[in-house]
Amino acid sequence: MRIAVEVNGERYEREVEPRTLLSDFIRHDLELTGTKVGCEHGVCGACTVQLDGEPVRSCLMLAVQAGGRSLRTIEGLAEDGEHPLQRAFHERHALQCGFCTAGFLMSLEPFVREKPEPSEAQIREALAGNLCRCTGYRGMVEAVGQAAKELGGG
């Protein structure tokens, strides 16, 4: 099947097998390998991208389902240089191996945009849809608080 998608503001047209997962389409067909695949059963969240602005697990969708829609991946997160979340993740040591990081960032971006002063419990809830095996999450909790504050009401 032929599909057209907009990814990070660019339009792509590709021929895909109907069975192709959106995650494989992004990584293999579009060669945007910043999106990672951790479990292929929708639990770990490493493959999270934004579909029309909403975080989705790209391993639980078929590429053809994204036809005609707009995607944003880690490669399109920073509009100029560095997103406040990326900076905060660095400063708070919120990543170690980094395999889960893109999924966390794409999940959290709407949260920090919409919640200027989240409580720690709200942050932890927002993080709880993704898995990280390295950090123990503390740096991430701090980073999300910092980024939300920075973006506060903006």
Place this chain on the structure above:
Amino acid sequence: MTSEVGSPAGGRLVGRPLPRREDARVLGGHSEFLDDLHPAGLAHLAFVRSPYAHARVLSVTPPRGAPGLLAVLTARELEGRTRPLPIQSPEGSEVADEPHPLLAAGEVRYVGQPVAAVVAESRALAEDAAELVGVEYEELDPVADPHASDLELLRWRRTAGDVEGAFRSAARVAGGRYAMPRLVAAPMEARGALAYHDPAADLLTVWCSAQDTHRPLRHLGHVLGRPAEQLRVVVPDVGGAFGSKGSLAPEAAVAAIAAIDVGRPVKWAEDRAENFVAAYQGRGMEAEVELALAADGRMLAVRARILADLGAYLLPATAMPPHTAAMLMAGCYTIPAADVRVSGVRTNKVPTGPYRGAGRPEAAYFLERAVDDAARALALDPVELRRRNLIREFPHRSPLGWTYDSGDYRRCLDLALDLAGPRRAHSDEGLVGRGVAMYVERAGGSFEAARATLEPDGRVIVRSSTSPHGQGHDMTFAQIAAERLHVDPGDVVLEFGDSALVPGGTGTFASRSVAMGGSAVARAVDELGKQCVQTAARLLDAPEDEITWGEEGLAAGDGRTLALPDVAAAGPLEATARFESDLVFGSGAYAAEVEIERATGRLTVRRLTAVDDAGTIVNPLLAEGQVLGGAVQGLGECLAEEATYDDQAQPTSASFADYSLLTAAEIPPIAAEFVESPSPLNPLGAKGIGEAGAIGTPAAVANAVSDALGGRHVDPPFTEEKLWRAIGE
């Protein structure tokens, strides 16, 4: 012996909590993990795996053809060309000759064991074709329960001191039977390898999601019978390992053969389902422990029998964790006599191997639970019992034969108690418990190497034999090198993970990177620094002892300076160092406060305190990250994690839906502090921190759970059902 760490012009870098310079690439989505590599002409590998825990393989029939099919490999195709993976044998042990075959020949012994490999144009087509491979099995009886196994794969025993006399004269004998379930390391990136054979040079290059380059290199050399010069191992970004990517995966060796056969690059990128059934698991040990105690609480002797569920075969490091557990069974205490035995038995499960701690968490759990049970038997406060027996002088030779180099166990304990705060009482809704656990761990040992080169532009390139998979070697080693060379860390470039570029080493495991790899870096840059001074002295025509380092480079006594590029122009300056040392022993004290809901048995860890002595800390931010990450893995082990099998040895926890990792919403407050008693065995004074959190946490939480239950013992994971039943007893 930290005197070698000087006080450079640029100020101290060791000890500063600097964020990692390696982050930017990852945060921008530009990391390159194994499955991100797509060389031209790439073919893909998928495996046919055994659905049975034990069966005879009567026949394997490749499909006549399938879309995109390039090759099918079975044991027959490997015959005469490969050897099984080597087996490491711990000191003093007897190990069976039961290596893991690359592909099953005649028999399968666990669910998930590779039987055949299919190479095709894409991963999807390889999986399609794998489904067309016909395998005829004849089912055999599997062994799921290690107690029912009649085959020992590993035997070890050590006795020291007058154990029988101690038990005869003891005022009390206390202890129990304690078990840690099998766990899955579950790095977020599963395993994988990409191989390419260049026929002209007869060079086989294997990109491997591995902890280091030189273990896969050695294992590939052994398996394929290839000399090291015809092998190159490249380690790209690695998405976590926790011990599970130390030994070469049998599948990676098959990928290498496939690449030679099809004459194209071949990639095996393991998926999560495969990782759950076929990647080696951790723990799976239990122990009967007895302590002989004097009336005043002095520990006179320890006796322990460790039973390890090793699984179906011996992988290279399968025998190591039980041995490490056994060797640490005297813990932090001045126990004069010990009798420790290990029996590692075969079951029809995937083999075990090192997983974060690799025997250390087991030892801490076995012994520290026994110490709490002993305190109860003696009607002594468990902290007081520990105090009366703590080792206070170093070096200390344990009766089991390891020499603890350094430590300050009492200070660790005091600090942990301070941070843990006051005890709380039970409430109407919940049973509250407080647990304390000490640990000592082996780290370092063997050797690592580094090569430091002064580049024409004045930068220093340091090539290190240990390589990172998330820890932060780049920043940490840059701090070590830049401080010693008196240069900006930005002028130090670290290179890792390519056997063609880096000097050979032992590997990244056992919390050894800073103590061993970091020390090798320190020695190499010290030597390079010396060469720089000699060269500058010659160029400036000044005595060497007058040359000093400054912001401009090197300066003579009269103020004339020479920038590093000028020094570099005078000749190639390069130094290689190999650093070797005995084991170093990190230690720590952990405290946990738990509450068990009376009505449901639900466990809440209210607070965890971690005090670790890893010697000198190079980067406290990253070291704390290691402690927190390890502690959360330890908490996962307490709250949820267990690799389960049914009575036919079928895995029943083979997805993240059934084997749940903790999320951010389930983590209690964790207070983490360091005590720094430097090791005398290396120039940095460093010990190990990578595994600390995973070692101390389960023992402390288990003691807290037992305390809440009035002394009853329950093994992890502390599920609601287990705890609810224990409350009812």
